[in-house]
Amino acid sequence: MNAEIIAVGTEILLGQISNTNAAYLSEQLAALGINVYWQTVVGDNRQRLSQAVQTAEGRSDLVITIGGLGPTDDDLTKEVVADYLKVDLVPNEMAAEKIAAYQKRTGKMLTTNNAKQALMLKGARPLANLNGYAVGDFYANPDGADFVLLPGPPREFKKMVDSALIPILQEQSVNPQLLSSKVMRFFGIGESQLVADLADLIAQQTNPTIAPYAKPAEVTLRITASGSSIREANQLIDEIVSQILARDGDYFYGYGDDNSLAAVVVKDLVDQHLTITAAESLTAGEFQSTLGDVPGVSAVFPGGFVTYANSAKERLLSIPPEIVDQYGVVSETVAIWMAKMAKEKMGTDVAVSFTGVAGPDELEGHSAGTVWIGMAYQNREPQAFLYQFNNGRQQIRDRSVLTGLDLIRREIKKA
Amino acid sequence: MNAEIIAVGTEILLGQISNTNAAYLSEQLAALGINVYWQTVVGDNRQRLSQAVQTAEGRSDLVITIGGLGPTDDDLTKEVVADYLKVDLVPNEMAAEKIAAYQKRTGKMLTTNNAKQALMLKGARPLANLNGYAVGDFYANPDGADFVLLPGPPREFKKMVDSALIPILQEQSVNPQLLSSKVMRFFGIGESQLVADLADLIAQQTNPTIAPYAKPAEVTLRITASGSSIREANQLIDEIVSQILARDGDYFYGYGDDNSLAAVVVKDLVDQHLTITAAESLTAGEFQSTLGDVPGVSAVFPGGFVTYANSAKERLLSIPPEIVDQYGVVSETVAIWMAKMAKEKMGTDVAVSFTGVAGPDELEGHSAGTVWIGMAYQNREPQAFLYQFNNGRQQIRDRSVLTGLDLIRREIKKA
Numbered sequence: 085m086n087a088e089i090i091a092v093g094t095e096i097l098l099g100q101i102s103n104t105n106a107a108y109l110s111e112q113l114a115a116l117g118i119n120v121y122w123q124t125v126v127g128d129n130r131q132r133l134s135q136a137v138q139t140a141e142g143r144s145d146l147v148i149t150i151g152g153l154g155p156t157d158d159d160l161t162k163e164v165v166a167d168y169l170k171v172d173l174v175p176n177e178m179a180a181e182k183i184a185a186y187q188k189r190t191g192k193m194l195t196t197n198n199a200k201q202a203l204m205l206k207g208a209r210p211l212a213n214l215n216g217y218a219v220g221d222f223y224a225n226p227d228g229a230d231f232v233l234l235p236g237p238p239r240e241f242k243k244m245v246d247s248a249l250i251p252i253l254q255e256q257s258v259n260p261q262l263l264s265s266k267v268m269r270f271f272g273i274g275e276s277q278l279v280a281d282l283a284d285l286i287a288q289q290t291n292p293t294i295a296p297y298a299k300p301a302e303v304t305l306r307i308t309a310s311g312s313s314i315r316e317a318n319q320l321i322d323e324i325v326s327q328i329l330a331r332d333g334d335y336f337y338g339y340g341d342d343n344s345l346a347a348v349v350v351k352d353l354v355d356q357h358l359t360i361t362a363a364e365s366l367t368a369g370e371f372q373s374t375l376g377d378v379p380g381v382s383a384v385f386p387g388g389f390v391t392y393a394n395s396a397k398e399r400l401l402s403i404p405p406e407i408v409d410q411y412g413v414v415s416e417t418v419a420i421w422m423a424k425m426a427k428e429k430m431g432t433d434v435a436v437s438f439t440g441v442a443g444p445d446e447l448e449g450h451s452a453g454t455v456w457i458g459m460a461y462q463n464r465e466p467q468a469f470l471y472q473f474n475n476g477r478q479q480i481r482d483r484s485v486l487t488g489l490d491l492i493r494r495e496i497k498k499a
Numbered sequence: 500m501n502a503e504i505i506a507v508g509t510e511i512l513l514g515q516i517s518n519t520n521a522a523y524l525s526e527q528l529a530a531l532g533i534n535v536y537w538q539t540v541v542g543d544n545r546q547r548l549s550q551a552v553q554t555a556e557g558r559s560d561l562v563i564t565i566g567g568l569g570p571t572d573d574d575l576t577k578e579v580v581a582d583y584l585k586v587d588l589v590p591n592e593m594a595a596e597k598i599a600a601y602q603k604r605t606g607k608m609l610t611t612n613n614a615k616q617a618l619m620l621k622g623a624r625p626l627a628n629l630n631g632y633a634v635g636d637f638y639a640n641p642d643g644a645d646f647v648l649l650p651g652p653p654r655e656f657k658k659m660v661d662s663a664l665i666p667i668l669q670e671q672s673v674n675p676q677l678l679s680s681k682v683m684r685f686f687g688i689g690e691s692q693l694v695a696d697l698a699d700l701i702a703q704q705t706n707p708t709i710a711p712y713a714k715p716a717e718v719t720l721r722i723t724a725s726g727s728s729i730r731e732a733n734q735l736i737d738e739i740v741s742q743i744l745a746r747d748g749d750y751f752y753g754y755g756d757d758n759s760l761a762a763v764v765v766k767d768l769v770d771q772h773l774t775i776t777a778a779e780s781l782t783a784g785e786f787q788s789t790l791g792d793v794p795g796v797s798a799v800f801p802g803g804f805v806t807y808a809n810s811a812k813e814r815l816l817s818i819p820p821e822i823v824d825q826y827g828v829v830s831e832t833v834a835i836w837m838a839k840m841a842k843e844k845m846g847t848d849v850a851v852s853f854t855g856v857a858g859p860d861e862l863e864g865h866s867a868g869t870v871w872i873g874m875a876y877q878n879r880e881p882q883a884f885l886y887q888f889n890n891g892r893q894q895i896r897d898r899s900v901l902t903g904l905d906l907i908r909r910e911i912k913k914a
Contacts, residue, residue, distance in 0.1 A: 107511070114513045121512065122539065122547070123518070126536070369779070372805045376782070379892060388811075392796075396803075400802060443794075
């Protein structure tokens with residue numbers, strides 16, 4: 085099945101927002117085995133929207149519009165599609181009741197415009213809007229491409245895709261196979277290297293499929309399989325996952341779309357009853373802030389130190405100024421001192437430290453991107469590791485933080 | 500002039516990346532007064548790319564492709580456009596030399612594929628690629644729409660747009676007016692309020708134009724004017740800027756695309772010779788990390804404290820546990836203690852503190868989003884301010900950080 089996505093909204097054509105909805109929907113459709121050959125963006129303009137609908141209907145099996153279902157005069161999608169398909173618009177009872185209830189609760193008048201949000205293509209299946217008032221449509225077209233109408237606000241759009249559209253597409257599938265997918269996350273290996281390592285698996289992929297995706301500083305693989313049951317699909321996934329882990333398991337750190345290195349490290353620390361602190365120079369609190377993103381981190385992270393200037397290394401961590409003078413602030417010795425003293429002062433099991441050159445200027449003769457990461461872990465001998473990162477100040481700091489997290493993850497695994 | 504953007508890349512149709520290039524380009528074109536009526540995305544497929552090019556050429560004055568200029572077999576854009584326009588592809592000397600120099604430097608063979616990146620439409624003006632090897636094209640078409648070919652990797656794309664394409668478009672403009680624009684940045688006022696305050700100015704806009712743009716937690720206005728000289732355009736901008744400042748100057752914090760509250764605060768601190776530290780509970784280092792993003796911050800920021808747990812408030816800041824017990828950790832008193840003690844321990848002129856509930860769970864009977872921000876500023880009486888933020892853990896922390904920065908900005912202005 086070939087689908088085409090039409091995003092409707094002048095704000096996209098003005099560059100005020102990126103078309104992230106199309107990206108999300110495309111990813112979901114790909115996972116369902118539906119090919120998306122075209123994405124189009126058109127403004128809130130009746131004539132051009134008509135033209136886009138007609139073009140799409142002529143070359144696709146499924147046309148999905150995003151946006152233009154709201155209450156204002158600019159919101160034209162339903163009218164344009166109804167005109168094109170020559171079907172009427174009729175009120176959807178549940179959506180109309182929801183709007184009426186809102187009116188009652190807030191005391192606002194139910195204007196014609198608001199009522200418009202409850203209108204649907206006659207004969208379409210409603211797609212409930214759990215985060216808003218505009219109802220969506222799934223219109224099985226006896227004479228041509230099927231039409232799906234979705235709202236534009238991302239919260240409404242995403243919820244409707246997940247809870248209403250995907251189940252219908254699965255059910256409508258010509259070959260009613262059930263789909264399952266699993267995301268594998270890797271750190272410390274580039275996309276091209278990972279793809280090269282798995283070249284034969286990727287080349288022969290049919291079921292499961294393997295989709296690599298490079299994010300800043302990490303790579304994910306989405307493994308998607310179909311089967312007559314979820315269990316059967318999952319077995320296919322597990323087999324390929326084992327093969328991938330046998331090759332690149334050293335870089336694999338966890339599963340799941342919403343996972344992160346920080347979440348994995350916090351979970352590992354909680355599981356092992358290990359507390360952690362940090363002393364940060366070039367990262368200036370970013371490592372600790374990244375830990376702070378993870379709900380539940382308070383069980384293992386009491387706090388720590390930002391020691392940007394040398395004076396702070398002395399004041400907060402009691403590092404003798406002679407040490408900094410002798411070895412330089414960007415040095416193995418200072419990284420080890422920072423980790424050791426942070427651990428001691430905070431009374432934690434683990435401490436990590438960051439000292440280096442964020443740039444843009446060099447420091448003490450070291451170029452931007454030179455970073456030492458120190459690690460003090462229970463009674464093990466404190467160590468520090470040297471890295472050379474690049475691509476500018478923020479990337480150097482981000483990369484330092486992720487590398488620190490990965491060092492901890494590996495250190496915990498040694499236990 | 501009407502432009503159409505064709506982004507070429509299967510990775511966009513698979514939802515692996517958002518089409519952020521199209522958003523950036525659309526914004527630039529809007530600022531130049533060029534209408535974008537269509538954006539299309541098509542995969543690395545010869546037949547569909549041909550179809551997209553043909554459709555675009557039939558309805559637009561300017562067709563801009565993004566992507567598909569690279570060395571691999573998938574990169575088809577040049578060939579397809581050359582076929583459509585019936586012009587040859589010829590090597591661009593400078594681009595070819597750059598590739599040859601790269602080969603010499605790295606010892607890699609110059610493959611046919613690499614050489615392909617130096618090819619251009621015969622008769623086109625080259626658009627230099629300062630961040631890569633694929634040269635871009637500006638082809639003034641005597642028989643139809645003009646064509647622009649740009650590379651897909653965002654770093655290469657953006658640089659080429661800024662440094663090569665925009666100057667040509669300005670110069671090619673039918674009405675050779677010169678354009679100038681200025682971005683005004685606001686914090687603490689919502690987009691809808693700002694737009695309401697400026698409704699009459701926005702309604703009557705012709706030259707300059709006023710384009711509001713809501714980003715997470717801040718709003719910007721891009722004021723764009725044209726004139727027979729940049730000076731004339733700037734005068735028109737200055738007049739409208741004065742009117743806007745008279746109405747909402749209290750929320751205005753700075754000019755410029757690459758500006759930020761953190762950059763403004765760091766600049767103010769440097770100008771006033773004021774040093775700063777922080778004690779962070781719920782923000783867990785994010786405030787200090789945000790300062791750390793600004794090059795040159797080391798002159799005013801020695802470091803600070805992450806005091807996530809109560810034990811850290813005692814250990815690092817010597818806050819008596821009775822104070823926390825008596826008032827609760829989410830309290831005006833504790834926020835003031837944190838700021839006061841951080842300032843004292845670090846020996847800075849200014850200290851800011853954050854204590855509150857990041858969520859998802861409530862704390863001490865306070866709901867997620869309850870945040871106290873404390874401020875100790877030279878010899879002024881330390882104060883703390885209460886906020887109620889919402890929308891989830893990360894947004895609560897982000898908003899706290901920005902609000903802390905804005906408090907400092909306002910405190911400095913009082914001096």
